[in-house]
Structure formats: C-alpha cells, structure tokens
Amino acid sequence: MNFTEQYKAYLTAVEEAIAVYAKGMRFEPTVLSESMRYSLLAGGKRIRPVLFYAGLDVFGKDYRAESDLAVALECIHTYSLVHDDLPAMDNDAYRRGKLSNHMVFGEANAILAGDALLSYAFDLMLKASEKDKKHLLASRKLSFAAGAQGMIAGQSADLLWSGKQGGEEELFFIYENKTGRLLTAPLEMAAILGDGNVEKAAEFGGDLGILFQLTDDILDEKGNDGRVGKTLGKDKIEDKLTCIRVFGMERSERLADEYADKCLECVQRFAINGEFFKNIVSLVRQRDH
Amino acid sequence: MNFTEQYKAYLTAVEEAIAVYAKGMRFEPTVLSESMRYSLLAGGKRIRPVLFYAGLDVFGKDYRAESDLAVALECIHTYSLVHDDLPAMDNDAYRRGKLSNHMVFGEANAILAGDALLSYAFDLMLKASEKDKKHLLASRKLSFAAGAQGMIAGQSADLLWSGKQGGEEELFFIYENKTGRLLTAPLEMAAILGDGNVEKAAEFGGDLGILFQLTDDILDEKGNDGRVGKTLGKDKIEDKLTCIRVFGMERSERLADEYADKCLECVQRFAINGEFFKNIVSLVRQRDH
Numbered sequence: 001m002n003f004t005e006q007y008k009a010y011l012t013a014v015e016e017a018i019a020v021y022a023k024g025m026r027f028e029p030t031v032l033s034e035s036m037r038y039s040l041l042a043g044g045k046r047i048r049p050v051l052f053y054a055g056l057d058v059f060g061k062d063y064r065a066e067s068d069l070a071v072a073l074e075c076i077h078t079y080s081l082v083h084d085d086l087p088a089m090d091n092d093a094y095r096r097g098k099l100s101n102h103m104v105f106g107e108a109n110a111i112l113a114g115d116a117l118l119s120y121a122f123d124l125m126l127k128a129s130e131k132d133k134k135h136l137l138a139s140r141k142l143s144f145a146a147g148a149q150g151m152i153a154g155q156s157a158d159l160l161w162s163g164k165q166g167g168e169e170e171l172f173f174i175y176e177n178k179t180g181r182l183l184t185a186p187l188e189m190a191a192i193l194g195d196g197n198v199e200k201a202a203e204f205g206g207d208l209g210i211l212f213q214l215t216d217d218i219l220d221e222k223g224n225d226g227r228v229g230k231t232l233g234k235d236k237i238e239d240k241l242t243c244i245r246v247f248g249m250e251r252s253e254r255l256a257d258e259y260a261d262k263c264l265e266c267v268q269r270f271a272i273n274g275e276f277f278k279n280i281v282s283l284v285r286q287r288d289h
Numbered sequence: 290m291n292f293t294e295q296y297k298a299y300l301t302a303v304e305e306a307i308a309v310y311a312k313g314m315r316f317e318p319t320v321l322s323e324s325m326r327y328s329l330l331a332g333g334k335r336i337r338p339v340l341f342y343a344g345l346d347v348f349g350k351d352y353r354a355e356s357d358l359a360v361a362l363e364c365i366h367t368y369s370l371v372h373d374d375l376p377a378m379d380n381d382a383y384r385r386g387k388l389s390n391h392m393v394f395g396e397a398n399a400i401l402a403g404d405a406l407l408s409y410a411f412d413l414m415l416k417a418s419e420k421d422k423k424h425l426l427a428s429r430k431l432s433f434a435a436g437a438q439g440m441i442a443g444q445s446a447d448l449l450w451s452g453k454q455g456g457e458e459e460l461f462f463i464y465e466n467k468t469g470r471l472l473t474a475p476l477e478m479a480a481i482l483g484d485g486n487v488e489k490a491a492e493f494g495g496d497l498g499i500l501f502q503l504t505d506d507i508l509d510e511k512g513n514d515g516r517v518g519k520t521l522g523k524d525k526i527e528d529k530l531t532c533i534r535v536f537g538m539e540r541s542e543r544l545a546d547e548y549a550d551k552c553l554e555c556v557q558r559f560a561i562n563g564e565f566f567k568n569i570v571s572l573v574r575q576r577d578h
Contacts, residue, residue: 027438028462032445036437083404088377088396107377111400112445115372115407116437122411123432129418129425136418143412148325148405149316156321156401173317 003279010053010063014046017067018074021124035105035113036120039078042096048073051280052186055201058271059194066193068128069138073186075121076146080182082114084155090238094231121146138189145185154178161241171246172210179216180209187270197270204266204277211259212284217242218252223288260285292568299342299352303335306356307363310413324394324402325409328367331385337362340569341475344490347560348483355482357417358427362475364410365435369471371403373444379527383520410435427478434474443467450530460535461499468505469498476559486559493555493566500548501573506531507541512577549574 001009022040025033049070056063063070085092085100086107093103102110125139144150154177161170184205191201220235221244235242243252263281267274290298311329314322338359345352352359374381374389375396382392391399414428433439443466450459473494480490509524510533524531532541552570556563 025437028442029445029449031449032437032442079404083400086377086400088375088400108448109445111372111375111377112441112448115368115403116441118404118407119411119432119436119441122408122414123429123436125411125415126418126425126429126432129415130422133419136415140412140415143408143415147408147412148314148321152401152405152408153317153321156318156398159397159401160318160320 003276006054006276007050007279007283010050010057011046013053013064013067014049014070014074017049017071018046021067021071025120031105031109032112032116035101035109036116038104039082039095039101039113040075040117042078042098044096046074047280048077048182048186051183051205052190054276054280055187055190055196055271056194058273058276059190059196061190061194066128068124069135069142069189072121072124072128072139072142073182075117075124076142076151077182079114079117079121080151080155082110082117086110089155089159090234092231092234118146134193138192141188141192142185145181145188150177150181154181158240163239164241166241166246168246171241171243174241175210175213176206179213180206183209183212191270200266200270204263204270207259207263207266208281208284211256211263211281214243214252214256214259215284215287217244218249218256219288221249256285292565295343295565296339296568299339299346300335302342302353302356303338303359303363306338306360307335310356310360314409320394320398321401321405324390324398325405327393328371328384328390328402329364329406331367331387333385335363336569337366337471337475340472340494341479343565343569344476344479344485344560345483347562347565348479348485350479350483355417357413358424358431358478361410361413361417361428361431362471364406364413365431365440366471368403368406368410369440369444371399371406375399378444378448379523381520381523407435423482427481430477430481431474434470434477439466439470443470447529452528453530455530455535457535460530460532463530464499464502465495468502469495472498472501480559489555489559493552493559496548496552496555497570497573500545500552500570503532503541503545503548504573504576506533507538507545508577510538545574 018040022037025037027033052070052073053063056066081095082101084090085095086102092100094100101113125142129136129139154174157174158178184202187201187205188198191198217235220232223232247255260281264278267277271277307329311326314326316322341359341362342352345355370384371390373379374384375391381389383389390402414431418425418428443463446463447467473491476490476494477487480487506524509521512521536544549570553567556566560566
C-alpha cells in the first residue's frame with residue numbers, strides 16, 4: 001500500500017468506529033444527543049486517531065481492537081472545537097465547512113454538547129482501562145494531555161495573549177499545549193500499548209504539533225476558506241499571537257521547514273518502518289487545508 | 290458524636306482534601322488555575338462527598354483513604370455550576386454567596402475552568418482506578434452519572450422545558466437526572482467499595498435527589514437570597530419547569546414530605562446504623578438554604 005491508501009485504511013477504520021459509537025448517542029433530550037452527533041460526525045482529517053492507529057500498527061498491534069481510545073481522542077478534539085467556536089471564545093460560525101455547533105443548536109446546547117463529548121471520551125477511557133494496566137496508563141497520558149496542564153492551558157494562553165505583546169516563549173507555550181499535547185498523546189499511547197519507546201514517540205509528537213500549528217497560522221494568513229472549512233484571516237482581526245506576528249511570513253515558512261526536518265529525524269529514532277510518519281510530516285508541511 | 294458533629298467531621302475531611310488538591314492547581318496560565326481554585330474553594334455544603342464518606346463509614350471502610358473520588362465528585366459538581374451560571378445558560382451572577390466564575394474571570398475563562406475541573410475530576414477517577422477493579426467500577430458509576438445520559442441530560446432538559454408546557458413526567462426527568470444522578474453516585478460508589486447493596490443505595494440516592502430538588506424549587510420561590518447564596522425567584526422569571534408550576538406550593542410541600550418519608554424507609558433497607566442518613570433526610574427537608 002502507498003501512503004494515500006494506508007491513510008485511507010486507518011481513516012476508514014476510524015470513521016467506522018465513530019459511526020458505531022455515534023449510533024449509541026440516541027437518547028433524551030434529542031437536542032443533546034443530536035448536537036453531540038452533529039459535531040462528532042462532521043468529518044475532518046481525524047489525524048489524532050489516525051496517528052494512534054498508525055502507531056499501533058508500527059508497533060505490531062492490532063489497531064482495530066483499540067477503537068475505544070481512538071474514539072476518545074476524536075471526542076476530546078471535537079469537544080475542544082465546539083467550545084472554542086463559542087461566541088465567548090473564538091466566535092467562529094463555521095467549522096469543517098459546516099455551521100458550527102452553537103449556530104445550529106444554540107449556545108447553551110453547544111456548551112452542554114461539549115461537556116457531554118468530553119465526559120463520553122473519559123467514559124471510553126475508563127472502559128478501555130478495564131482491559132489491563134497498560135490501557136489505564138495510556139488513558140492517563142491522554143487525560144493529562146487534555147487537561148488543565150495540557151490542551152486547556154494552551155487554549156487559555158491563546159485567549160490571554162490575543163491583542164497583547166508576546167514573543168517566542170508565549171507562542172511556543174500555546175503551540176506545545178493547545179496543539180502539541182493532543183498530537184503527542186496518540187503516539188505515546190500507541191508506544192505504551194505496543195511496548196515502544198514512549199519518550200521518543202513524545203518527542204516526535206511534540207515537534208509534529210509545532211509544525212502543525214505553524215502551518216495552521218500560515219494557512220490562516222494565506223489559505224482559502226473553501227478548502228480549509230473554517231473562517232480564515234481571523235487571527236489578524238483578533239490580533240492572535242501567531243508565528244506570523246512574531247516572525248513574519250518568510251521566517252515562519254523557514255521555521256516550518258526546519259520543524260519538518262526535525263520531525264523526520266525524530267521518526268528514525270521512534271519507529272523502524274516509520275515511512276508512514278515521514279509522509280505525515282510532508283502532508284502537514286504541504287497541506288492547503 | 291451527634292449528627293452535627295458527625296457532618297462536621299466528614300465535611301472537615303472533605304475540605305482538607307480539597308485544600309490539598311487545590312494546592313496543586315498552580316500552573317500557567319495563572320488565570321486558568323485561579324479560576325478553577327476560585328470556584329472549587331468557594332465552600333458550600335459539599336453534600337456529595339459527605340454522602341460518599343458517610344457511606345464508606347457505614348460500610349466499615351476508612352473514608353479518608355478515598356479522597357481522590359471525593360474530590361472528583363466535588364469537581365464535577367463545581368464544573369456543572371460554573372457552566373450552569375454562564376450567560377448562555379442560567380445567567381446567574383451569584384453562586385454560593387460570591388460572584389459567579391464568569392463575573393470574575395470572564396466567560397471564556399469560565400468555560401475553560403469548567404472544562405478543566407471536569408477533566409481533573411476524571412483524571413482523579415483514572416488515578417483511583419489504579420488501586421483495583423472496585424475503584425474502576427466506582428469510577429464508571431460516577432462517569433455515567435455525570436455524563437450525557439445523566440446529569441448533562443438533566444441540564445439539557447431543564448433548558449429545553451423552560452417556558453414550555455410540561456408536566457410531571459418532564460419534571461421528574463429533570464429531577465432524576467439534573468440532581469438525582471450526582472446524589473446517587475456517591476452512595477453507589479460507597480456501596481461498591483464497601484461491599485454494600487448497590488441497588489438499595491441507588492434507590493435511596495434517587496429519592497433523596499427528588500427531595501433535594503423539590504426543596505430547591507420551594508426555596509427558590511420563598512427563600513431568602515442571603516441564606517441561599519444565589520439569586521432567588523429566577524425560576525419564575527425564566528418560567529422554569531418546577532414543582533411549583535406543576536403542582537403549586539401546597540402540593541409541592543406535601544410531595545416533599547412524602548419523599549422524605551420514602552427516603553427514611555429506604556435508609557432501613559440500605560444501611561444498618563443508617564442514623565446519619567436519616568438525619569440527612571431531615572436536614573434536606575427542613576433546610577432554609
């Protein structure tokens with residue numbers, strides 16, 4: 001299989017798992033379960049669970065057996081988007097090319113749908129933890145990554161530094177936490193379950209997260225709304241602390257190239273047969289959405 | 290020890306545990322950890338962890354060893370209040386006699402602080418689950434109670450039925466989920482950890498939840514703001530589906546008496562030496578805040 005086929009194979013497995021779990025989300029009040037399903041089934045690259053499956057595969061594990069944790073990863077990512085899009089937060093009307101959750105279901109329901117997706121993710125992590133200690137350890141890694149000293153710290157810093165002076169240190173704090181943690185977690189979790197090197201996996205995930213956010217900032221500045229699926233140019237309007245503001249476009253592009261190279265080096269140390277991850281790095285560097 | 294001393298003993302143990310855990314909530318960005326601590330340390334009756342400790346005590350377990358799950362219970366309750374008070378939800382400026390979280394830290398931070406408290410609660414549940422299978426089972430009970438088919442369903446229904454026709458069935462759906470689930474969970478968890486009868490514990494918790502919400506609605510109608518610590522009379526203004534609206538005050542008071550009696554019967558079946566719980570029932574029935 002070439003890279004595109006391989007990505008599609010993981011993505012299909014992820015989408016199938018999400019579809020099965022989402023089927024269970026039919027309960028009263030309908031508006032709650034519908035708004036959870038609306039955002040969870042909105043598609044997207046599913047890069048976090050794909051990284052998790054690819055990691056398991058590389059370490060010789062049957063990734064299809066780990067759908068609980070794969071869906072948990074995507075639920076956490078999805079809840080963070082639902083809350084992030086709220087008027088009081090980033091105030092975004094579009095997400096993944098569709099109206100954002102609160103635009104369809106109202107703010108109160110979007111808050112609750114986000115809470116419910118987060119709670120559901122943790123319920124899946126507890127369920128997975130019934131298997132053995134490794135699953136519990138993997139779940140705690142994800143829990144830490146998603147929490148107040150992980151992703152949420154990054155979101156908070158992102159808000160805090162909007163419209164304020166801030167330099168490289170603040171920028172990288174946002175990158176590492178807001179984006180990096182939840183890209184690192186799937187690789188660490190795969191390494192834990194597959195007896196790989198957790199530290200090296202984390203190193204790769206961290207650099208990939210920075211690369212991902214650099215290209216995100218670059219795309220927001222020069223991308224095309226239709227391809228990206230969310231409102232672009234907002235970083236500038238809201239005076240977000242981005243790499244463009246700190247380094248300018250040219251140096252940001254160069255930095256992205258440097259991090260892409262760092263990522264490629266990391267792959268060597270983290271996984272034999274890491275060809276898939278090298279291709280992920282190129283995909284992230286060159287993406288136009 | 291009499292009841293008041295006993296309650297105070299449990300409450301002191303709960304407050305000490307919360308103080309210790311809150312000490313760990315000092316990280317960047319400060320605004321995030323400060324807003325988490327602000328709401329968690331705002332006091333209150335702490336009835337959920339107190340019920341948990343009392344249940345463990347009745348079943349002969351050392352309750353002080355279970356602070357992870359006690360603090361998790363209070364963090365879940367606290368996050369639900371922080372989100373519930375948001376302008377898009379119940380829009381309440383006061384909570385526990387202090388300005389509500391978003392009035393001090395702003396809406397965006399209140400959303401994130403709620404998310405962070407919820408995530409932290411689950412992290413504590415995963416941590417507790419490292420002990421043994423019973424702790425994992427107890428954590429899953431709490432997870433279910435807090436989730437989309439538990440407390441969040443109740444909050445969603447509460448919003449849904451505001452300003453609409455709705456009768457007994459809708460009212461009890463709200464009572465059982467919004468309030469009942471998180472009062473039932475600590476009793477079930479104590480029964481799981483202490484080898485008690487989980488079903489009977491749940492029965493008591495369910496009736497106590499209904500009693501609690503009946504008296505809450507009654508207090509909102511006729512209580513005293515200063516004692517209750519939150520804005521009163523709001524149910525009527527927002528046309529909430531309350532027992533007052535469905536049954537009127539007189540029948541609501543009678544219903545509260547009936548549920549108090551039901552609770553007392555339940556205690557017999559659920560716990561020998563259940564004197565403490567009988568006193569809790571009287572406390573809830575007669576409370577003025």
